[in-house]
Amino acid sequence: MTTTSAPPRLLFATYLPFAVGAVSLVTLGAFENRATGTVLPVVADELDGLTLFGAASAAPMITYVVATAVAGALADRGGPTRVLRLGAATFAVGQLLASLAPTMLVFAFGRLLSGFAEAFLDIGLTVLMARALPESLRAKVFATFAAAWVVPSLVGPSVAGLIAEHLGWRWVFLLAVVLLVPSFALLLPSMRRTPVEPLASWDAHQRTVARSAAGAAALLAVVTAAGSLAGTAWVTVALTVMVTAVAGLALLVRRVLPDGTLTGTVGIPAVTASRGLAAAAFGTAGSFLPLMLTTTRGLSPALAGVTLTLTGVFWATGSFVHGLDAVQARFAPTTRLRFGFGAITVGLAGPGLLAVDAIPLVPALVLWSIAGLGMGVASPTLSTQMLRLSKKGEEGANSAASNMAASLSGAVGTALGGALVATRADHLEGWVFAVIIATAVLMGALGFRLAPAAGLRPD
CATH class of the missing domain: 1.20.1250.20 (MFS general substrate transporter like domains)
Incomplete structure (x- = not known):
């Protein structure tokens, strides 16, 4: 008589902490995204930084491009654990910097760090999933990731607005740091089972990808800035710069x-x-x-x-x-x-x-x-x-x-x-x-x- 083992399920003790921690981390990222969009006008007004409103909005998107390439190389060279730790640490520093920012320029720098953190957490979480979960469970976790955006999308702006109104906008970013701790803690068992490998040296391809990603981020910043000038008297210059920058992006994309x-x-x-x-x-x-x-x-x-x-x-x-x-x-x-x-x-x-x-x-x-x-x-x-x-x-x-x-x-x-x-x-x-x-x-x-x-x- 033969016996067959039960198919793996997310409720198994081996997989459940990872699933809950991963979904919690995605939910936190979704809340941070929706909350920041809600309080950003208040931040710009209080810090007298409306001229840097666009920069603060675009900053995470620009740094995300560079950090994605770096995080991918680090994950392949040394495993996802180191990438997740760096992502969590950078997230905490970025949120603290934003919450304590005395000027809009400092706040925008905190947003730059948020883009790096998002990339490191995204890549680290994906690679950890590949190592920690069997293929049959991955689709279910990706489904819960999408569901994790629903509640923050529905109530995130309202909650952030209430916090900003009654406690002050700085508490929105401090709250994100507090919520990071339990989410990250749930990932620790899976991270411990995934060895931290010695970092191998960067090969030529990885160096090329990192440099090209940095160039793409710079050109993306140019495209974004030029687009905002298209409605001014500089429209011809703005559109010319945009076309040139997009062409440059197309060339760099082939390397990235x-x-x-x-x-x-x-x-x-x-x-x-x-x-x-x-x-x-x-x-x-x-x-x-x-x-x-x-x-x-x-x-x-x-x-x-x-x-x-x-x-x-x-x-x-x-x-x-x-x-x-x-x-x-x-x-x-x-x-x-x-x-x-x-x-x-x-x-x-x-x-x-x-x-x-x-x-x-x-x-x-x-x-x-x-x-x-x-x-x-x-x-x-x-x-x-x-x-x-x-x-x-x-x-x-x-x-x-x-x-x-x-x-x-x-x-x-x-x-x-x-x-x-x-x-x-x-x-x-x-x-x-x-x-x-x-x-x-x-x-x-x-x-x-x-x-x-x-x-x-x-x-």
Whole structure:
């Protein structure tokens, strides 16, 4: 008589602390993201730093690009434990610096550290998952990551606003440091089981990637700054600088991302490209949807903010469906990616038609919810594919490349869209948003076409 062992479950004592700690850490990051956006106007006003408002907003995005490359190399060379420790320490220092900042410049520097911390925690957590969990459990954890954004998206701004009003905005950042402690403590058992390997020397490729990532971050800062000047008398200079900087980014991307990413080669390159297309499509459209609703439809900021709630709820729903055992067993990655990108492409038609007064608000938001559902399926599929296709010791580099593709494409899409908005700021019409969303739809369609290459394992 033979016996078979029970399939692994997240509730097993070996895996549960990691799962709870990882979800807690993602929830903390989501709260920090939503809370900072809420209190940043108060910070700028109190510190007399409105001129640095944009810099404080963009700072984490810029440093995230550089830190992603560094974190990926460190994780592959010495394991995820060291990366997570550095990420947690940097997060704490960044939050403390922001909470104690006497000037807006110091606050912005704290935000720079937050970008580094986010990258190190993202990469470290992903690589630790690859080492700590069997493949069958990873989709479930990625699903809980999406769900972890729902509550912060719903109540984070309100909680942060109440804290800022009754205790002061500095307590928002101090609270994040306090909440970091139990979240990180739950990861310690898994970290102890993952040895801290001696750091190997940087090879030529890793040095090239790090330098190129630094250059990409600098060019991204230039693109963002130039876009804000597109609505001034310097519009010609601003657009020229933007085009030049984007061209430079395209050249650097070839050094930073896996070979074959720009052509969608089967395997990791196609997965990386798909992450970039998803961010360019859904992320760009989502960035401008609240602005479109307030300017072209006259909605209040509160009502326009409902789009963020819909994004969180339906993204989490899609991720939950993706994580079901029946879905994993019945539908191949290619099928899931086709569904995800198909839903994104169809769903983005809603905001596009809304921009030109072609349909009422409710049907448009229903379509937008479908796009959120598609993103909820596509995103964890790409994450699990990245880990499944990565060789041991390459999870960090591949995770870094995937995150970098999403960060760069989303930032460039937002910057270019922002430049178009800036040129028409005095008389913002629906066609401006229609152009932005039409471009996003094209990115979604390209992702749908690339699904077979991202869903297969190379021969």
